[in-house]
Amino acid sequence: MTRVPDTAFGWLVALEIALAVVTFVALCFIVAPYGRHNRGGWGPxxxxxxxxxxxxxxxxxxxxxxxxxxxxxxxxxxxxxxxxxxxxxxxxxxxxxxxxxxxxxxxxxxxxxxxxxxxxxxxxxxxxxxxxxxxxTSWLADPRFLVGVLVFLAGFALNIGSDRILRRLRRPGSSGYSIPQGGGFRYVSSPNYLGEMIEWIGWAVATWSPAGLAFALYTVANLAPRAVSNHRWYRQTFDDYPPERRALIPFIV
Incomplete structure (x- = not known):
């Protein structure tokens, strides 16, 4: 039997969902200062x-x-x-x-x-x-578990493969940026973020839980604006950036 979570647990889940909303709104106006968007003014x-x-x-x-x-x-x-x-x-x-x-x-x-x-x-x-x-143990045969785990693993593979492509763009010791090619980059500017979002959506489905749902929502709220910012940066930085490439969702966004 599922144990009823205590009140504190429910409030913490609600807090994470609220943080997702706040994070999404904030990141639509402020680009987090790390990676290619690193800049001064944020302290040590x-x-x-x-x-x-x-x-x-x-x-x-x-x-x-x-x-x-x-x-x-x-x-x-x-x-x-x-x-x-x-x-x-x-x-x-x-x-x-x-x-x-x-x-x-x-x-x-x-x-x-x-x-x-x-x-x-x-x-x-x-x-x-x-x-x-x-x-x-019967949950192992539940469609939610099976679909969720497959989605999670697919997202993990996309995330890892995309990071590998980005890493290979740089020679050891270099710090510049260039246009990534191949893999998920054929379709979107941030397939690594898309992969991570897919992972945690899969987790939410496989666990079928309020905690998993809160994490999936937060992941989308955190990474979707970042992907849009990356896409904008690529277009502003490279004149020959592929015009057909989308920010996050192939052929759509």
């Missing part, structure tokens, strides 16, 4: 590699800690969800930063905000899958 900075490890590692480490607090922690379906989560965040926190090329920097303020969000997000998702949710 750290090397981008350090920033990524510090802000993303709690989503892996603390998720495991919170997960282990749940009474369903040894059950098969929650363990699969744990593996999917760690597939993304171990790569994002402990692999991706060390594959980065270039010597960019990240504002400490951006890093700190990401850490706070990850603390909230890992708590509600880990607690749902190992404590409040109830996933019998």
């Amino acid at each position: 900075t750290v090397p981008s590699r350090v920033g990524w490890v510090v802000m993303e590692s709690p989503a892996s480490i603390l998720f495991l800690v919170f997960y282990l607090l749940g009474e369903h922690r040894a059950e098969l379906v929650p363990l699969i969800f744990l593996a999917l989560w760690q597939l993304h965040y171990v790569q994002r926190a402990f692999v991706y930063p060390f594959l980065m090329r270039g010597g960019g920097r990240m504002p400490v303020s951006v890093m700190a905000m990401a850490m706070l969000f990850n603390l909230l997000n890992t708590w509600i998702n880990a607690r749902w899958i190992s404590e409040y949710g109830s996933y019998a």
Whole structure:
């Protein structure tokens, strides 16, 4: 039987959904100052590699800690969800930063905000899958689980493949930008963001949970405006940028 979440859990889920709305509105007017959009005026900075490890590692480490607090922690379906989560965040926190090329920097303020969000997000998702949710082994045959996991893995593959294309554009030690080609870049300017959005939509479907829905909404709210900003930057920077390429959704946006 599914345990009824406590009141605090419900408020934290609502908080994440509210943050998604605020984030989307804010990012429609302000471009987060990291990567190609890095600029001064946002306080002290750290090397981008350090920033990524510090802000993303709690989503892996603390998720495991919170997960282990749940009474369903040894059950098969929650363990699969744990593996999917760690597939993304171990790569994002402990692999991706060390594959980065270039010597960019990240504002400490951006890093700190990401850490706070990850603390909230890992708590509600880990607690749902190992404590409040109830996933019998029969959930493995449920269409929501099957479709959700396939969507998650497809998004993960698109995200990783797109990052690889971006990384190969830079020679070791260089810091310039050029037009990415191939893979999802044939259709959109930010297939890496599209892949991550697909991942967490898949997670929301597979877990069929309020926590998963809140995370999917926040991911779209955070990355969709960023993708539009990237698209605008590419068009302004490169005169020969492919005119048929869209910002985020092939043939549409």
